[in-house]
Amino acid sequence: MDFYHVLETRRSIRKYKSTPVEPDKLERILEAVRIAPSAANRQPCHFIVVTDEAVRRSLTRAYSRDWFAAAPVVICACAEPDEAWVRMDKKNYADVDVTIAFEHLVLAAAAEGLATCWIAAFDPAELRKALGLPDGIEPLAMTPVGYPDEAPRAFVRKPLAEIVHRERW
Numbered sequence: 001m002d003f004y005h006v007l008e009t010r011r012s013i014r015k016y017k018s019t020p021v022e023p024d025k026l027e028r029i030l031e032a033v034r035i036a037p038s039a040a041n042r043q044p045c046h047f048i049v050v051t052d053e054a055v056r057r058s059l060t061r062a063y064s065r066d067w068f069a070a071a072p073v074v075i076c077a078c079a080e081p082d083e084a085w086v087r088m089d090k091k092n093y094a095d096v097d098v099t100i101a102f103e104h105l106v107l108a109a110a111a112e113g114l115a116t117c118w119i120a121a122f123d124p125a126e127l128r129k130a131l132g133l134p135d136g137i138e139p140l141a142m143t144p145v146g147y148p149d150e151a152p153r154a155f156v157r158k159p160l161a162e163i164v165h166r167e168r169w
């Protein structure tokens with residue numbers, strides 16, 4: 001699929017079919033994650049791929065919506081801040097690196113005809129328990145991956161003139 005077409009057709013989907021995701025599609029999506037750039041190439045990212053139904057259901061203790069756990073695959077993106085590049089003012093770039101890799105995932109899924117939805121409004125303590133995350137690993141976002149069972153909503157975005165500043169603020 002043309003890259004710009006992917007950008008225009010990707011939308012957050014909150015209703016999924018139970019149709020399984022083809023393993024080759026999932027592998028290509030994970031490869032897109034692997035090749036994402038990161039600050040100083042430190043790659044402080046981990047991705048937990050959940051297909052087991054019982055584990056997927058357990059994730060609703062962290063985010064109490066049924067629609068995301070109904071998808072055949074849920075992927076949780078985690079940061080490992082101790083592995084990340086740190087700027088001179090002590091800003092740690094782990095979250096930025098994970099965000100970039102996660103958006104690679106989302107766009108690759110769209111290119112494969114699959115739907116996703118960024119989820120950040122979860123209870124991190126409950127998610128840590130459900131996924132058995134060790135100390136030093138921070139969950140940043142998760143997404144269902146599967147075939148959409150609803151029509152995408154229209155884009156609602158600010159006009160370009162409100163967000164683009166030319167030469168100076």
Ligand SMILES: Cc1cc2nc3c(=O)[nH]c(=O)nc-3n(C[C@H](O)[C@H](O)[C@H](O)COP(=O)(O)O)c2cc1C
Pocket residue numbers: 010011012013014117118119120121122153155
């Ligand atoms: C960082 C981030 C966190 C988000 N968290 C949630 C969430 O917890 N639950 C949810 O339903 N959607 C979540 N979304 C999806 C946004 O609501 C959605 O991207 C936005 O409304 C634009 O719609 P679109 O993705 O269909 O273009 C999140 C999106 C981003 C980028």
